[in-house]
Amino acid sequence: QVHVVESGGGLVQAGGSLRLSCAASGSTFSIKVFRWYRQAPGNEREFVASIISNGDTNVVDFVKGRFTISGDNAKNTAYLQMNSLKPEDTAVYYCNAVVRDMSYWGQGTQVTVSS
Numbered sequence: 001q002v003h004v005v006e007s008g009g010g011l012v013q014a015g016g017s018l019r020l021s022c023a024a025s026g027s028t029f030s031i032k033v034f035r036w037y038r039q040a041p042g043n044e045r046e047f048v049a050s051i052i053s054n055g056d057t058n059v060v061d062f063v064k065g066r067f068t069i070s071g072d073n074a075k076n077t078a079y080l081q082m083n084s085l086k087p088e089d090t091a092v093y094y095c096n097a098v099v100r101d102m103s104y105w106g107q108g109t110q111v112t113v114s115s
Helices: none
Strands: 002-007 010-013 018-026 031-039 046-052 057-059 067-072 077-082 091-099 102-105 109-114
Touching (some): 031 077, 046 067, 077 091
Antiparallel strands (some): 018 077, 031 046, 031 091, 046 057
């Protein structure tokens, strides 16, 4: 069993920054990929960024240049650095970890960007 916990969300003014963390614990051997998603009220959950075990990353176009994903394999942790935040970035941000072809979700962390 794998337990995934996000942290780092909060309230920030437009133009500000936040750094989200996603920590995986339990049977975390061979974490293949971490993915960040977000879900705003009334919207579907959408993919934001991913990082695989070899360090390759992918960031969706609408946050590219503002958001950066990174990881620390030794700590089984992934990070999402969010800069130049906009009110439309307001959402619950979820982390997903894939371990041995099983997918595990965290409970989410709220990010609110005020204008």
